[in-house]
């Protein structure tokens with residue numbers, strides 16, 4: 001078994017090529033090798049959702065994803081969500097509703113919600129809550145997060 005491998009993938013529209021240890025996680029690659037610290041390191045065992053990124057258009061927990069499994073993948077992190085200095089409607093709604101306190105969970109929530117509304121613009125309340133089931137927040141009590149999510153969904157629907 002090789003102990004290192006050369007990995008090629010796309011991160012936030014940029015090609016990345018790196019020699020990585022075979023046991024390196026995607027989260028370590030993003031935060032430690034690429035300096036993309038917006039993706040948070042929480043539980044490290046796939047329970048909290050703080051490390052959620054998009055991989056090939058689907059939410060993925062970076063802490064339990066081996067970098068080696070990302071060969072050829074397209075990865076998007078929170079750093080790519082605001083474009084040209086403009087907040088994404090989900091980000092703007094979090095700001096408006098003060099839906100972050102410590103903020104540690106926020107990138108994961110925003111990545112999850114952004115993709116939910118891209119895939120399912122008319123997501124029901126049940127679908128919304130189900131999608132957020134793997135994102136934990138210890139501070140807000142979720143009320144403001146859900147209010148922000150509903151507002152962002154309405155803004156995105158009005159743009160269609």
Ligand code: FES
Pocket residue numbers: 040041042043044045046047048049050051052061062063064
């Ligand atoms: S840090 Fe990945 S799920 Fe908690």
Ligand code: FES
Pocket residue numbers: 099100101102103104105106136137138139140
């Ligand atoms: S705002 Fe602190 S964990 Fe969610």
